[in-house]
Amino acid sequence: MPSPKKSTGKSAAKATEPRVIILLGSKSDLPVIEGMFPLLERFGLSCAVEVASAHRQPEKLRRIVRKAEKGGTEVFVAAAGMAAHLPGVVASMTGKPVIGVPVASGPLAGVDALLSIVQMPPGVPVATVAVGSAGARNAACLAARMIALKDPKVAARVEEYRQDLARGGK
């Protein structure tokens, strides 16, 4: 497994934590989110990866979310499989945007995780993306679009990426 921490750009002013935190329900989810790193780097966004299961390590999860929020993290991405409660639990702990990535790790091939993540009760939103690595890449793009709302440098990079896609890039 590669180093769980990756810093890929400048943090916001005064921030002590990465702008994007990626939480995983298990180390086994790591391959699914690897496509996020080049995209976040391209958008100039620092990130860190933490493994904290909502079911097995709720106290660890709470500590990570508290520290990140206090330190200026702007968007949380949470990827999990099976009965994937991680993104929803993160959304219950922070008022920052949470993006949920369903992982196809169980016998139901990700449908279980997709429904667990998308069916949040009103008032506790999780922006749910596609199952698997395509969803993870979209989580990186969506996080950048959210941050771009108040950061023109990130907005310019998002626009440049969109133009690349229009020219046939990936």
Ligand code: RP5
């Ligand atoms: C979920 O259960 C994790 O997010 C992972 O996708 C799945 C299996 O976890 P491991 O048994 O590989 O730790 O909590």
